[in-house]
Amino acid sequence: MTQFSILKSGSSDEQISSEQTPVPSQPTLSYPPQFNGNVASGKLTESLVEKRWDTLRLEDSRQALYDDWTKTSMFEYAQNIEHFVGTVKLPVGIAGPLSIHGLHANGDFRIPLATTEAALVASYHRGSQLITSAGGATAMLVSEGVSRTPGFAFHSLSEAGQFVAWITTQYDRCKSIAQSTTRFGQLHDINVQIEGNHVYLVFDYVTGDASGQNMVTIATNAIMQFILEHSPIEPRHAFLDANLSGDKKPNAHTLRSVRGKKVSAEVHISPRLVKKYLHTDVEKMIQFGQMTTTGGLLSGSIGINAHYANALAALYIACGQDPACVAESAVGMTRFEQADNGDLCASVTLPNIMVGTVGGGTQLPTQKACLDILGLNGTGHARALAEVVASVCLAGELSIAGAFCAGHFARAHKKLARGK
Known part of the structure; x- marks a missing residue:
């Protein structure tokens, strides 16, 4: 079977290059000068929503997304959305x-x-x-259980091993730090994955009646700050999540484990x-x-x-x-x-x-x-x-x-x- 090509028949290299080269220009939809500051921010006020719609200049969309019910209930959405313009209705x-x-x-x-x-x-x-x-x-x-998995890079495998030897003695301190950030979540386990001079820490939490993604992010960030300040081995660099948790991605690990x-x-x-x-x-x-x-x-x-x-x-x-x-x-x-x-x-x-x-x-x-x-x-x-x-x-x-x-x-x- 011949592979389908999205390239137009007969297109030359020069034509393709010309059509695919970005051309700097002013955006067709931009905020007027008075939109500086909190107008384009997450702040939710009636006047800011009206100004956003005035800028969009789409009256039919305005009526559909910013109807009377939405106007009366919109402040209930304040903690869940930024740059609010309305609500979408689904059957x-x-x-x-x-x-x-x-x-x-x-x-x-x-x-x-x-x-x-x-x-x-x-x-x-x-x-x-x-x-x-x-x-x-x-x-x-x-x-x-819900996990968050920070990653740490060191200069050598030896340094990675020394870091692991230290962090495995810090469970009680990490648990206490996590507990200080949440009323409902609890850190219940820390697992370690070494890959060369990289160390992945898997912090597993129970999160009560909350789904828990934000809860474990905030708790793990507090623990990470403690680690960076007190670790006897300074990492070359470190990140709050190093993609071992499987957050919002299909992954095979949890087939025999759990996330959520x-x-x-x-x-x-x-x-x-x-x-x-x-x-x-x-x-x-x-x-x-x-x-x-x-x-x-x-x-x-x-x-x-x-x-x-x-x-x-x-x-x-x-x-x-x-x-x-x-x-x-x-x-x-x-x-x-x-x-x-x-x-x-x-x-x-x-x-x-x-x-x-x-x-x-x-x-x-x-x-x-x-x-x-x-x-x-x-x-x-x-x-x-x-x-x-x-x-x-x-x-x-x-x-x-x-x-x-x-x-x-x-x-x-x-x-x-x-x-x-």
């Missing part, structure tokens, strides 16, 4: 009820999903109905219910799982799943979580097996669920409303939310696998997405 649908028997989540949950993708809510609703009809999903939060909350969920479904809800049979579901596992390995996938990202993005956006964390949270394992009695046993394991029920965007007006629909708003609910997230992913895996097995996948998207 929210409800899937479920989804019956869950977890260590922390117990009951029938109605699942708010914010998405622009037709067929998505319908799919999760079908999977939720199936799980509930089968008696509910079993969910278990296995472990939890690690949850497994499973359900046992009779052949009758598989036929009723998915229009296929247990054997074909298992065949689909086997073939897609091989396909995932051939593609170099980290973990094996059909579409965790769909559930995670829709739930995270609806409930005020950081949607960028979908990049890491979508790593996990889905398995279909046949139980001794002939039932379909379906399970998911997600080791990177990054959710909280306090802090971040969880208390913004519409996001709080979605957490209220779940009954999981505020202190004491983060672990339950993680078990709900895994169970929703399980519902989605069953539904999409059933659609492929029954040959309904394209038909459903054509009907719901195109209205035909």
Whole structure:
């Protein structure tokens, strides 16, 4: 197969060079002189928002993004946004009820999903109905922890070793420093990774009901300042995070570890219910799982799943979580097996669920409303939310696998997405 080229047919080297050479110019959209100072800053006042829109000169966009509801509620967003101009509205649908028997989540949950993708809510609703009809999903939060991983470079491996010998004696001091920066987080472990003359320190925290990224960043920064001031070996250079944490990136390490909350969920479904809800049979579901596992390995996938990202993005956006964390949270394992009695046993394991029920965007007006629909708003609910997230992913895996097995996948998207 010939590789497609984006270069225009017949383009010469001179033409390409000319068209790709930057030409300095004044920006077509710039702030007037009176916008100096805090006008272009993160400060949120009505007059600054109005001036930003006066500069944009897009009245239709202004009416859509800066409507009356936004004007009355905008100050609730002050700690979550800079250069505010309005709010984006997304459709929210409800899937479920989804019956869950977890260590922390117990009951029938109605699942708010914010998405622009037709067929998505319908799919999760079908999977939720199936799980509930089968008696509910079993969910278990296995472990939890959020890491930050500063890196230190030394002149030699010998210096790196001396630094490690010192830092391993400083755990209690580091823990005390971390504790001084947060009421809810706790440093519970420090791991060391040596790579030549580089040292990576993995600080693992538990973060209570907060998702915890900002919490661990602030705590680790305080520890790092102590290290730089007191280390007997001065590093050549050091950075607050050296990319070992896997923050907002898919990574293989957490498949056998944890970042955020690690949850497994499973359900046992009779052949009758598989036929009723998915229009296929247990054997074909298992065949689909086997073939897609091989396909995932051939593609170099980290973990094996059909579409965790769909559930995670829709739930995270609806409930005020950081949607960028979908990049890491979508790593996990889905398995279909046949139980001794002939039932379909379906399970998911997600080791990177990054959710909280306090802090971040969880208390913004519409996001709080979605957490209220779940009954999981505020202190004491983060672990339950993680078990709900895994169970929703399980519902989605069953539904999409059933659609492929029954040959309904394209038909459903054509009907719901195109209205035909």
